[in-house]
Amino acid sequence: MTAQTERTQQIFQVNDTFTWLREPLLRRLPDESLCCALFTGGGSDGDLRNVVAAIRSDDDGATWSQPEVLKQLSGQSAWAPSMMVHAGQAHIFWFSSHDRHRYRKVNHLLSTGSDGRTFTEDQTILPGWNAERGVDVRHGTVLRDGRVLLPIAWLDPVRDFDPETWVDRGTNRRYGNFGWGGVAQNNQYCVGVMEANDAFTEFTRHGRVTKSMPGWEIPGVPFFENAIADLGDGKVAMLIRADLTNQLWRTDSDDGGLTWGEPRPTSIPNPGSKPRIINLPDGRIVLFHNPNKKDYDDVRAHSHKYRTPLEMWVSDDGMDTWQQRETLVPSPALAQYPDGFYDHDAHCIYLVWENDRTISFRKIAV
Structure with a gap:
């Protein structure tokens, strides 16, 4: 359809x-x-x-x-x-x-x-988390049991490092987009979730998902800009932006986000851009993203030029397969950072995205 x-x-x-x-x-x-x-x-x-x-x-x-x-x-x-x-x-x-x-x-x-x-x-x-150089809080969801979960990303230091005094002495420029050289070399990228109470006055962290990569110039896969989907029956799935891999990665929880499994690459192409997941009331999951790969050695190019096309994929089996794929903005137009929500009265998704200079808005009946 x-x-x-x-x-x-x-x-x-x-x-x-x-x-x-x-x-x-x-x-x-x-x-x-x-x-x-x-x-x-x-x-x-x-x-x-x-x-x-x-x-x-x-x-x-x-x-x-x-x-x-x-x-x-x-x-x-x-x-x-x-x-x-x-x-x-x-x-x-x-x-x-x-x-x-x-x-x-x-x-x-x-x-x-x-x-x-x-x-x-x-x-x-x-405040107690900022010792780890801050926490990147992403788009949350209310699970079917009423709990509020928000995906988060942060850095764990693997060696002493001060980014204010560090001088780049030849780090491969392909790392510059996400790590500013020494930050990427001296920290492990981690993702998980945090649970909020209804008043958003208390937050509890769950999970610490990482992937070490022996032989890389950096400690592990740079995980961030993660997104979660409620699969029902206590199951939650997370898709993760993972620069340098040209794919979204995935990890799953069987206990409502308290613990998470080993991360693994998916078959979903990604150029190093944010995915956005929206759960629909009928159980379907909608993914907005840029299914493209990036040449990470192309250091001369504008770093965002690979964030195209913008597509909408729909799954009815927990993101194992995608029954519907539609192009919203075709290549080569830049269309990044999609965001929005499902409106229960209008039965449609309200969506925005940007291209560095403009914000676009569209309603999509689903």
Whole structure:
């Protein structure tokens, strides 16, 4: 069956004030408006001018507001990698850093107040975890048993290392996209999940998934930007971005995310870009991603040019096979960082993605 889609709208474009953008996040807020959060303001990841911003729609996506700044810290960079709406509140997980090294970050949680619209409550979270150079919190889901799980990624040091004083002395440039040289050489990339209570005031970490690679210049496969799917009966699956491997990797849990199995490569091509998983009420799983491979030795090319096409794959057997595959944005157009949600009333997915300069929006009936 072919998904019915509305036309694609361009809802944001960089300008003289917001000169760059990354990773839009789309949710319906408790007040029923649509909110698309992003980080922007500087010229790249880690720019100290970056802020957490948002655009909004009060007419179900027909029109969109001008961007507003939600959070800005003087002299610090901002990233905003995930947003979740639960128990009458919207929560943006974001982190700040006083320099370009995201691994020196501090985790924050920005939440809506009583009106279900205005982000007023900001707090520092996971303070005991920041010793591991911060935690990258990704898109969470409410399991069928009511528990809230959010995929996370972090670094475990394997030797003493200070990224502020480290000098690159010839590390292969193919590692530069994800590790800034010495960071990748001196740390093990780990993924897992964290469980939140309904008020998002307590978080418990579960799992530590890694894959050592003897003979590599770095300790292991660079796992991050992971996504989870609820398979039912206590089973949860995780797909993982794994740079240098040209594939998404997978690990599974049989106990609701408390423990995880050995990670393994899938047959799903990936150029080093974020996958997005959305669970549908009928049990199907939808994957938005870039099924492409990257030439990691092509250090002269724009690092994102391989993030194309943008496709939607649908599985009805727990992601073992994919019964439906549709191209939303064909090659060679850049289309990265897809995000969105399933709307139970409209019976469709509200989706956004970006290409470094614009954010696109589309509704897809499923």
